[in-house]
Amino acid sequence: MPTIRLYALALLAASLVAAPARAEPPQVLADIAPVHSLVAQVMAGVAAPGLLLDRGADPHDFQLRPSQARALAGADLVVWVGAGLTPWLERPLAARAGGGAVLGLLEVPGTAVRLYADADAGSDGPDHDAAAHDDHDHAEGDHAEGDHAEDGHDDHADDAHHVGDGHDHGPADPHAWLDPANARLWLGAVADALAALDPDNAATYRANAEAGRAAVDAAEAAAAALLAPVRAAPIIVFHDGLGHFADHFGLNVVATLAEGDAAAPSAARLAAVRAAIAAHGAPCLFPEAGHDPRLIETMAQGTAARVGAPLDIAGALGEPGPALYPALLTGLARAIAACSGRG
Numbered sequence: 001m002p003t004i005r006l007y008a009l010a011l012l013a014a015s016l017v018a019a020p021a022r023a024e025p026p027q028v029l030a031d032i033a034p035v036h037s038l039v040a041q042v043m044a045g046v047a048a049p050g051l052l053l054d055r056g057a058d059p060h061d062f063q064l065r066p067s068q069a070r071a072l073a074g075a076d077l078v079v080w081v082g083a084g085l086t087p088w089l090e091r092p093l094a095a096r097a098g099g100g101a102v103l104g105l106l107e108v109p110g111t112a113v114r115l116y117a118d119a120d121a122g123s124d125g126p127d128h129d130a131a132a133h134d135d136h137d138h139a140e141g142d143h144a145e146g147d148h149a150e151d152g153h154d155d156h157a158d159d160a161h162h163v164g165d166g167h168d169h170g171p172a173d174p175h176a177w178l179d180p181a182n183a184r185l186w187l188g189a190v191a192d193a194l195a196a197l198d199p200d201n202a203a204t205y206r207a208n209a210e211a212g213r214a215a216v217d218a219a220e221a222a223a224a225a226l227l228a229p230v231r232a233a234p235i236i237v238f239h240d241g242l243g244h245f246a247d248h249f250g251l252n253v254v255a256t257l258a259e260g261d262a263a264a265p266s267a268a269r270l271a272a273v274r275a276a277i278a279a280h281g282a283p284c285l286f287p288e289a290g291h292d293p294r295l296i297e298t299m300a301q302g303t304a305a306r307v308g309a310p311l312d313i314a315g316a317l318g319e320p321g322p323a324l325y326p327a328l329l330t331g332l333a334r335a336i337a338a339c340s341g342r343g
Contacts, residue, residue: 026076026197031086032059033315034177035105035186037325039079041212042190044322046201050075051320052089059086059314075100076197079190082106084174101193105182106174108189113176114243116259178244178313178332180220183325187212212322219326223333224249233340234280236273236305238288238296241313245332254280257296270299277305284308284339289316308339 025047030036036051043049050071053059059081064072072078073096082104083090093102105111176182191209195202231250239258246253255276258265265273277283282304287293289312300307310317311332318324318331 025201026194027074028077028079028194029071029075031078031080031089032177033318033320034183034325034328035079035081036320037315037322037328038177038183038187038212039190040320040322041215041325042187042194042205042208044208044211046198046204049079052080055316055320063088064092073097077101077103077193079103079105079193081174081177084172101197103189103193105186105189106176108186110185111176111182112179113182114173114247115171116173116240116243173240173243175241175313176244177325178242179248180216180329181248182244183216184213187216215326216329219329223329226330226333226337227251230337230340234276234283235308235336235340236276236283236285236299237311238286238291241288242311242332245313245329249333251336254283257299265295273299277303282306284336286311286335286339288313290314306339306342309335311335 028049187209191205240256289310
């Protein structure tokens with residue numbers, strides 16, 4: 001009996017050595033919470049991606065800790081918005097040993113972005129030029145390769161602006177995750193990148209991306225219904241980062257307190273915002289999650305303007321995970337509708 005048992009164990013050991021080891025899922029790292037949410041949707045049932053920026057961290061100005069630098073260096077795939085949002089991340093990505101994959105979402109073919117209002121106007125004033133932001137209308141015609149045109153979703157018109165190689169925001173607004181059409185496109189791009197690294201799970205990634213697009217569709221429809229009654233209401237936001245959302249849903253942003261990188265506003269800009277408050281009667285002013293609300297509150301003092309709930313454009317208040325992105329869309333819509341819909 002002992003001889004038979006030893007023989008059986010030897011056969012089992014031999015079979016384990018001969019069988020190919022099952023590959024581990026790729027280690028994936030996303031830069032910010034909304035991107036992490038999209039990646040988590042695609043990876044559901046396979047593995048969970050890591051999140052580089054802590055909850056509430058400012059993507060415009062961040063210093064990597066050693067543990068984060070190690071995670072960045074060891075990831076098989078890094079998914080980030082691009083240097084337009086996090087220029088400080090470009091050098092660590094270029095320095096990664098081993099040549100791990102990097103997916104820059106702003107560089108995905110078909111991604112539509114917008115120019116900052118100030119870049120269009122060539123001035124320090126915050127007023128948005130509606131003509132400069134007409135790219136929120138969606139075309140039903142040609143789709144760029146990789147757009148997943150077969151899913152039936154509308155994509156941005158062919159004349160939409162695309163991000164270049166600027167390192168300090170430049171004229172292009174990198175907050176492109178706030179456009180649901182971009183999110184739908186990026187889900188497919190993430191699935192393709194993961195499938196190339198992990199062919200055994202390719203079907204799962206692509207099925208998850210399709211389910212993710214359905215979740216974005218549902219959140220988009222819910223947000224549109226909330227915002228429909230208040231689209232014309234004038235609103236003022238903390239910094240010029242809501243443009244993709246405002247363009248997509250046709251909102252009336254009449255001024256922004258800070259520029260696209262959330263830098264402290266100049267005296268001229270503050271004066272222009274005060275003029276916008278006076279010109280538009282009783283607009284809603286919105287602080288932004290992760291930023292001190294006192295300046296917005298001060299601007300509203302002595303006026304008829306109302307102060308709304310902080311707008312969480314980067315998912316600073318949400319629980320990281322697959323549900324964060326749809327909740328971000330509906331949360332923004334709910335906050336805007338709650339303030340703009342009051343008397």
